[in-house]
Amino acid sequence: MIQFIDAAGRRRVGMPAADGRRIDVVRGVSSTYELAMAAIGARRTLAAEIAARGRDPADESYPDLLAGLRVLVPLDHEDPAHCLVTGTGLTHLGSAATRDKMHTDQSAVETMTDSMRMFRWGLEGGQPRRGTPGTQPEWFYKGDGGIVVPPGHPIPYPDFAEDAGEEPEIAGLYVIGDDGLPYRLGFALGNEFSDHVMERRNYLYLAHSKLRFCSFGPELRVGEMPRDIRGTSRIRRDGKILWEKPFHSGEGNMSHTLENLEYHHFKYMQFLRPGSVHVHFFGTATLSFADGIQTRPGDEFEIHAPEFGAPLRNPTRQEPAAPYMPGNTVPL
Structure with missing residues (x-):
């Protein structure tokens, strides 16, 4: 749809x-x-x-x-404050290797990074038997519905950003019923979009790096998520392909089950407010940043997987940050 x-x-x-x-x-x-x-x-x-x-x-x-x-976008709320955009990381086979390129201290490569440690926890306990909680994944908050950009429109990033990088993912789309239960409508292609240079400085900056705009769609695929999703992520600059790489998703390529990821999000009562919308990104193992790509304003991202219909395309645009400076808080 x-x-x-x-x-x-x-x-x-x-x-x-x-x-x-x-x-x-x-x-x-x-x-x-x-x-x-x-x-x-x-x-x-x-x-x-x-x-x-x-x-x-x-x-x-x-x-x-x-x-x-x-x-x-294929699901939204008339009041953006009632749409919550979140995600999980280190959920895909190969995602730890990509993250390690960003987080490993090259002077001490023999030490296991926290990213690799959490990834291994997922491998060991992220696929429990049905109906049983498994290892909880890395989780992050992106924003409310005000950070969602429709397909085709530019994804803005603030002038203080150090990077504007794509993350080709599958997003789960949910509404909370009047009974307080989450109802999954289906899935969509997503560009989770993050600041990877900031995150590379220290993994504790992950929370800051995720506070960026994003896009998903254009189509909502109703029903179950395919176990083996094979798509392509591209960046075009001046009409020519700058970078292109396949990405894989679906439970056949993940260290966590969908059920486990959903459980560890919706186990929190504050996420079960009747009438609210949830957009939850499930992670990726493919980033152009890991291949040394530095994007520029005007570059266009394209994420495509045949099972999800038309590709998701968005250019990028740099814009001024919020008009807030140190000392600008107004005491009442």
């Missing part, structure tokens, strides 16, 4: 056809959130809710909507 703005300026929920051009519009609903809450209230699946409402063919093509920058 996608969310988009039609020619009359109205929000719509659509379902792209297999040809990548035609779109069916879901009747009587203006957002994926509205559709999901209606399905939860009726105690039926998203597919059943869509079938009950019916669909009509759209007047516009999917490529035209993408080119016109009228495709939104």
Whole structure:
């Protein structure tokens, strides 16, 4: 499914056809959130809710909507403060090697880094038997819905940032029902976007490095996540490919099960507020930064995996930081 703005300026929920051009519009609903809450209230699946409402063919093509920058992220909340964007790291096979390139003290390479230690904990206990909690993963906070950028739009980064690097990931999309339970709508391609130079200085700067904008979509894949996802991450500069590399995801390429990652997020009561939206990134093992790439304003990221439909593309843009300087706090 996608969310988009039609020619009359109205929000719509659509379902792209297999040809990548035609779109069916879901009747009587203006957002994926509205559709999901209606399905939860009726105690039926998203597919059943869509079938009950019916669909009509759209007047516009999917490529035209993408080119016109009228495709939104596939799940949001009308109040960005009620959307929480988070993620987990060191969850994929090979992710520790990538992280070690950033965190290892080259004068003492024989010492196991904390990143490698946590990765090994995940290998040993991240895939427990079903219904049993396993090892908790690394977890981080990115922001609320105000940091989410629609597909095709520039991902901004502040002028104090030391890096603007992509992270090709799969994101889980959730709403919390009135019963306080998390309901997973499905999954989307995501660019988690971080400051890897800052993180490389010291792994305790990870929390700062994640406080950046991000994007996901353009499509929401309903149902289970494929076990073996094979995609490609690219960076284009001045219209030419600067860097390209395959990335793998899905439980067949991870050290943690999806169930375990979800448990260690939603075990916290503050994340079970009825009506809220959660966007949770599941990690990656592929970074252009690990290959020595330094991005520039205007570079375009492209993340593509066939199972998720159209690619996620976003250019980058540097912008001034928040207008706050030391001493600017106003005492009351």
